[in-house]
Amino acid sequence: MIEAKNLSMKYEKGGRYALESASFYIDRGEFVFFVGSSGAGKSTLLKLIIREIRPTDGVLKIFGRDVGRLPRHRLPYLRRNIGMVFQDFRLMEERSVYDNVAFAMVVIGVSRREIRKRVPHVLGLVGLHDKAKTRVCDLSGGEQQRVGLARAIANRPAMIIADEPTGNLDPGTTLDIMNLLRSINLRGTTVLVATHNREIVDRFKKRVLYLENGKLIGDEQKGIYAHVH
Amino acid sequence: MSISSFFYIIVETFKGLYRNRWMCITSTGVVVVTLLMLGVFMLVNLNISHITETVKEQVxxxxxxxxxxxxxxxxxxxxxxxxxxxxxxxxxxxxxxxxxxxxxxxxxxxxxxxxxxxxxxxxxxxxxxxxxxxxxxxxxxxxxxxxxxxxxxGQGYVENLFAVTGVVQMVGLALMAGLSITAVFLISHTIKLTVMMRKREISIMKYVGATNWFIRWPFVLEGLLMGFAGAVMPLVALYYLYQFSLEWVSANNLAFLTLLPAWVVTVELARYLVPLGTGLGVLGSVFSMGRFLRV
The missing domain is CATH 3.30.70.3040 (Alpha-Beta Plaits)
Structure with missing residues (x-):
């Protein structure tokens, strides 16, 4: 599903590598943590996967396609197969929970009938079926991230990318969100999570890719955070 | 484009206009003021051209x-x-x-x-x-x-007439060109502000896989409507202003000023101001969005 060969990224010509010669393979249905301290290259890697940025060197294949060479007009079709979850939720705060989830479907042309059917189902999956009409700004942080998750899975993507999804949440809520991500993964969706939350990584015992100063320094099945150092 | 997308775009256009109503009013106001000034100069220039042509016919x-x-x-x-x-x-x-x-x-x-x-x-x-x-x-x-x-x-007089009318027309054209450039600058700037206010929405759309044109359409339609309103309002104002001027000219026995009839002037102004206003609105939207679509 994701194949990286000698993947490198420099934001400035002559500057340091944000990611240097990273090679890895992620299969369909996997749950992978990208761990490392700030500036290790986790976010850069996620940005490369959604083609927010192009690699300076190397090849990155997503769903069998070299995303570095993907023409700009094909980008939306790549992103429709990837659900994004952000640390800051990135929701439309003045709009309702229902609108936020429906929005992701409307913008890719899903029919209104299908939206009416699918939004309540997705909200049920994240435990927000009774908050459909509530404005996002009236929800707690954990609930807002659930809306973010519901939006990410609304279009049934093959992959979910979560960039520090629990960075703004308390420990209890963090566990709820991670359990939701795990249940999404159990339904067959590939889940990639960038985090520096030690407890979560150690608790879930999933595959871990260790990044440090832009280099991929480790790749372990059922890894634990302590191995970073 | 699916029917739901079409309705979404239409509804979003009007929702966007309502949500950002003050900014939209400001943008439209900028278009109105600029096109009103432009219209006044065009009106003066049209009549100077008309008077010049009339005089020229007598040469x-x-x-x-x-x-x-x-x-x-x-x-x-x-x-x-x-x-x-x-x-x-x-x-x-x-x-x-x-x-x-x-x-x-x-x-x-x-x-x-x-x-x-x-x-x-x-x-x-x-x-x-x-x-x-x-x-x-x-x-x-x-x-x-x-x-x-x-x-x-009419040696001497004719040369003077042509020199003066030439200068007046050149000044008029220069003023109109200057005002048009000012209008483009002001409109794209105000539309950029409305786009900036909605950059979060745009970035979400980009992340969930909306195409650039799907994102642009509501903004383009908003720009078009604002530009159209911004052109029609000065047109109506100029029509009444011109009617009043015509009445004043005839009331003050200035019949030697052979001015154009109001409907001729209005049609001529509409031919320029309406496409200019809507064009400026659309272009302003498209250009001011460029940066926000590169996500």
């Missing part, structure tokens, strides 16, 4: 015929002048007709004067030229024709 060359010229020479001269490519039309005026005109102009002052016996006035050809500005060149050419005594075209 003609009078070729006085030598009193020794016989009928054959007279006919030859007439044919030569008519055949000239720079001449739009000629009219023969006999010495008797000149005298009659003088009688009419001077009234009783020529009482007792026997025009038939002692008419000093020369017969002439009155010539309208294809290009009024070419009168001086043509006049000096006609002077060399056989049978021509003198040529008159």
């Amino acid at each position: 003609e060359i009078v070729v006085y015929i030598d009193e020794t010229a016989d009928q054959e020479m007279l006919d030859e001269l007439g044919q030569k002048l008519s055949a000239h490519s720079g001449v739009a039309g000629i009219r023969y005026v006999s010495s008797e007709e000149h005298m009659n005109r003088l009688h009419r102009q001077l009234g009783g002052m020529l009482e007792g004067y026997d025009a038939e016996l002692d008419n000093p006035l020369l017969a002439s050809y009155e010539i309208r030229t294809v290009v009024p500005e070419s009168v001086a060149v043509l006049a000096s050419e006609f002077e060399t024709y056989p049978g021509v005594s003198t040529v008159f075209y």
Whole structure:
């Protein structure tokens, strides 16, 4: 599903590598943590996967396609197969929970009938079926991230990318969100999570890719955070 | 485009206009003020052009015929002048007709004067030229024709008239060009502000896989509507302003100012202002979004 060969990224010509010669393979249905301290290259890697940025060197294949060479007009079709979850939720705060989830479907042309059917189902999956009409700004942080998750899975993507999804949440809520991500993964969706939350990584015992100063320094099945150092 | 997308775009356009109503009012206000100023200059320029054209139509060359010229020479001269490519039309005026005109102009002052016996006035050809500005060149050419005594075209006055109207039109055009550029700058700037206020929405759309055109459409339609409203409002205001001016001109006995009728001016202004306003709105939206779509 994701194949990286000698993947490198420099934001400035002559500057340091944000990611240097990273090679890895992620299969369909996997749950992978990208761990490392700030500036290790986790976010850069996620940005490369959604083609927010192009690699300076190397090849990155997503769903069998070299995303570095993907023409700009094909980008939306790549992103429709990837659900994004952000640390800051990135929701439309003045709009309702229902609108936020429906929005992701409307913008890719899903029919209104299908939206009416699918939004309540997705909200049920994240435990927000009774908050459909509530404005996002009236929800707690954990609930807002659930809306973010519901939006990410609304279009049934093959992959979910979560960039520090629990960075703004308390420990209890963090566990709820991670359990939701795990249940999404159990339904067959590939889940990639960038985090520096030690407890979560150690608790879930999933595959871990260790990044440090832009280099991929480790790749372990059922890894634990302590191995970073 | 699916039906749900189409409805989404339409609904989003009006929702966007409502949600950002103050910013939209400001943007439209900017278009209104700029196009109003532009319209006033266009209105003045249109009328100056009209008055100039009217005056130009009255500019003609009078070729006085030598009193020794016989009928054959007279006919030859007439044919030569008519055949000239720079001449739009000629009219023969006999010495008797000149005298009659003088009688009419001077009234009783020529009482007792026997025009038939002692008419000093020369017969002439009155010539309208294809290009009024070419009168001086043509006049000096006609002077060399056989049978021509003198040529008159209002030497000095005509050159001054053309110089002044030329300057007035150039100034008008420069002002209109300047105002258009100012309008583009102001409109794209205000639309950029509305786009900035919604950059979160745009980035979410990009992340969930909306195409650039899907994202642009509501903004483009908003720009179009704002531009259209911004053009129609000054048009209506200018119509009434111009009507009032026409009434004032006629009330103050300034009939020599041959102004264009209100509907002609309004149609002419609409031809420029409506496409300009809507075009500016659309272009302003498209250009101000570029940066936000590169996600």
